[in-house]
Amino acid sequence: MTKAKRQARYIWLASGSVAMGLGIWAMHFIAMLAFHLSVPVTYDVAMVVISILPALAASAIALFIISRKGIGLKQNLHGALFMAIGIVSMHYTGMEAMMMAAEIQYDPVLWTLSAVVAFAASLAALYLLQYVSNHPDRPGIGWIKAGSAVGMGFAVSGMHYTGMAAATFHSHSDHIHPSTSAFNSTFLAYSIAIGMLILFAIVFLSMFIDRRFEHQFIKSERKFRSVIESANDAIVLSDKEGKIISWNRGAERIFGYREAEVLGEDLLLMITDRFKDSHQKAEIGKTAELEGLHKEGRVFPIELSLASWSEEGEVYFSSIIRDITERKQNEQKINEMVYRDSLTGLPNRLLFNDRLLTALHQAENSKQPVGVMFIDLDRFKNINDTLGHDAGDELLIEVAKRIKAAVGKTDTVSRQGGDEFILLLPDAASGELTKKAQRLLEVFSESVLIKNLELVITPSIGIAVYPADGRDLETLIKNADTAMYRVKEQGKNSFQFYDPSMNESVSKKMQIEIGLRKALERNEFKVVYQPQVEVHSGRLIGTEALLRWTNPGCGTVSPAEFIPIAEETGLILPIGEWVLHQACLQNKAWQNAGHPPMRVAVNISSRQFRQSNLVEKVRETLLRTELEPHYLELELTESIIQDSQHAIEKMHQLREMGIHLSIDDFGTGYSSLSYLKTFPINTLKIDQAFTRNIYTDPKDASLVDTIINMAHNLGLKVIAEGVETLEQLEFLQKKECHEAQGYYFSRPVSPEDLEIYLEQQAVEAVM
Structure with missing residues (x-):
């Protein structure tokens, strides 16, 4: 009864009540049939049937109370009281069913003692039964079950014989002849005994079958649990209210909480605040990327797959959660390889081209100019050859920082390779471009300390402007490059806007x-x-x-x-x-x-x-x-x-x-x-x-x-x-x-x- 749920629980409650109530009544009635008086005795059928009802009702109430979770002494006392009332009521109602030429008188002390015996034995039996329910896997639990059964048997038989001892039968001259509604005692005894044996056989067979199914269910559940526990991912089960009901070892490893700490807690405890709404909106059967919250407060990326199922009218959810920190780091590393220069971390040519194409498309609609600056470091090869490549790399990193600091947040600074840098300056008029170029020259005028040597590096800057100097990516970059080479040819630390007259390099080509x-x-x-x-x-x-x-x-x-x-x-x-x-x-x-x-x-x-x-x-x-x-x-x-x-x-x-x-x-x-x-x-x-x-x-x-x-x-x-x-x-x-x-x-x-x-x-x- 404690393991069954909903309808099945009430079926077992009814079956247990019938088995227990009729068992109590059968013991009592067969024992009465075994009692011989000097006068003939028959039984009133109506009263016999009525005497069954207290036993059934008391058994049902007691079993219902004792099968509930979290019961204490108070509930045990209530159950024992109802059990004792049922036994006593059943016994003395059954005594009233006796039809004979005698009158029954009861000793008050023994009558009271019979009720006390029934209550005390019922309390002991129910307490042991509760203990069995709470500790089903404890070693030696079978002996405690047997003790509970013996206690219950003693409650019934002890009360019966104490009650019979309290009764005194006084014969009188009025003889009551058996009517058509009375049973012969021998026939009645055998009928009850055979009926109860059949009933008990059915009950025990049902229990055996149920135990077999329960055993198979436990095996399946253990296999299922072993699969869940062996998973590297977190597998979390929750009810429709979002309360956690199962938490595997993968979840312990990923989130840091032990199962005992989170059972009954809200599932959202492992999701960061800014992603809680996203989690609640997660669709069944789909995967979502969220942020997980570790017990220690650490935030990390997770991937969550959500599924649901129904069981006995209740909806449950399963969440499969994977820590994707390593995957995100790899994606970031690969993304940097694809879109970032490995030395300076600046956008590379691919990312720059993509941004320039976007800027040109926007400029075509807004009719705004777009500037492209091509920067080449003067005499960088001499530094590389003299101080080594590591010094050259250190210099390029410092140059990249300075260029980035000298331009606006909406500007893109890219390293094209070697000592060449290219800038994308959207929405820049020629006056704004001149100011930024002058700012870059000022930044480069400050010396750089490399290997304890103070170096001064100068840039050559070429500038091309959309749409005057080109309407496509290749032309703009080429013309900015041409303007930069003109500056180099002139041998001065300066900048130059592209002009169509710059044809010397074209001539060489x-x-x-x-x-x-x-x-x-x-x-x-x-x-x-x-x-x-x-x-x-x-x-x-x-x-x-x-x-x-x-x-x-x-x-x-x-x-x-x-x-x-x-x-x-x-x-x-x-x-x-x-x-x-x-x-x-x-x-x-x-x-x-x-x-x-x-x-x-x-x-x-x-x-x-x-x-x-x-x-x-x-x-x-x-x-x-x-x-x-x-x-x-x-x-x-x-x-x-x-x-x-x-x-x-x-x-x-x-x-x-x-x-x-x-x-x-x-x-x-x-x-x-x-x-x-x-x-x-x-x-x-x-x-x-x-x-x-x-x-x-x-x-x-x-x-x-x-x-x-x-x-x-x-x-x-x-x-x-x-x-x-x-x-x-x-x-x-x-x-x-x-x-x-x-x-x-x-x-x-x-x-x-x-x-x-x-x-x-x-x-x-x-x-």
Whole structure:
């Protein structure tokens, strides 16, 4: 009865009352039938039936009282009193059912004693029964149950025989003959005995079946509880009022409260005040991100999933809660990699471009000017070369702080790379731009203390204004860059607004463009190869094809100078096709010469990638050179992945051919990480800007470590560029980077020199 709920509880109460009441009555009545007098005795059926009612009522009341939770001595006394009244009433009503030629007289003392015996024995029995209910799993509880049963039996039988002893029977001459409503005593005794045995059999069978179901339920509940307790997440059950009814170990670990501390408490105790409304509005079956409140007052991010169920007309809720602190930290770290410069923490080019595009869109509607400032530090390379890269990095961090402090809160300061910074100044008229540029010059006039040396760094500032100097992102940045180079050419610490007459740099670009158009015809290009080695074994496993250009008039032209122009003019298409063909042809030649097969990596520019027939051109090149596709690797630049919708289908086509795909200069902040789960890439290339400083800059070391771990988790290979020292190599070996390339192994060399390199490796392998 204490475990059953609602309707089931009342069914057990009725069953227990009938079993107990009829048991008491049967003991009494059969004992009376066993009592023999000198005169014939029969029984009035109506009175016999009436005598049953007090026993049933008393049993029901006593069991109802004793089965309630939290009862004390007062409730026990009430239950015993009702039990005693029922027993006494049943006994003396049954005595009145006797039909005989005698009169019954009672001894007051023994009559009172019979009532006291019934009360005392009932109180003891009910107390033991309550103890059994409160301690069902205590060792030896069966003996206490037996004691309760014996006490109850003594209450009934003791009262009965004390009551019978109180009765005196006086015969008289009036003989009452049995009527049609009287029973023969022997028949009645056997009928009652058999009926009660059947009743008890039914009750005990019901209890046995219920116990079996209860046992199965307990087993299922224990299994369910073990699953809940083994979960790392917090699993909290609550009622419709939001009161906690279950609290697993995961919840203890996440929130710091023990189960005993929170049972019955409001579920909102673990939610911060500003998210309590959000929690109450959480939708069933959906996941919500909130803020959790630890017992010690610490606030941390959580993810909550809410479900509900109904049981016996009551609604309950289950909350599965996960501490997402680590996930949020990783997201923030990755977000910083994507949108922030790793050294200064400023927005990188990707974030700056996004903000500039937004500002241009708003300016188009509001007709307000937008300013772009391009800042380059004068003679920064001298400081870097003289004091070292760590001093240069320290200087860049200080410069970033000063620039940020000199502009407004709505302005964006971005580091583009190296010593170049670019500013976005929305809603800025030319007068306002002049004031900010002068403010920047003043800020830079203050010396900077680096390695106990007082340094004075000066900036060259170029300014372009929307819409006069350009209506799109690229034009504005290019013109601001052009204005900045004009300041540098003039050799003075100043700023300059863009003017269309600034064409000297344009002229130089035109010369390069003209030279590029003739370079292929004049055979001025050559392809050099830089070995790629396995980090742990040092074994050569691939090579990267790099383009070099020697112009008869200008001499050697840096790829950083002519590649952007080739990209801009479209000349990158024939040049890139030529490089791809040369690299595949050379790789096949090395294989034909008997050298072990390896992959050759070729850079593919964004303009090449946008060709509609790129896949066909690559397939055609492989067929002409007879190189198998899996010996070719295409390195994709950051600008390719900006148009993921366009790129993904083409990348899948290349991958299906067997060609390896890699992302070049990963981690520089130009690229979005969303392609990592979408694009079919094989390898990430860590930019040399990070590799160079892994032993001097903890941030670069942490960033390289993060990229390698992320690649491992995504099943991607990692190759580090710019490895120049043994210490850098040992760091990469420790972090389980797969491949590396750099001056530590070899500079980019001619095909003939690389063949010598291959032969040397073959000899070393034999030795």
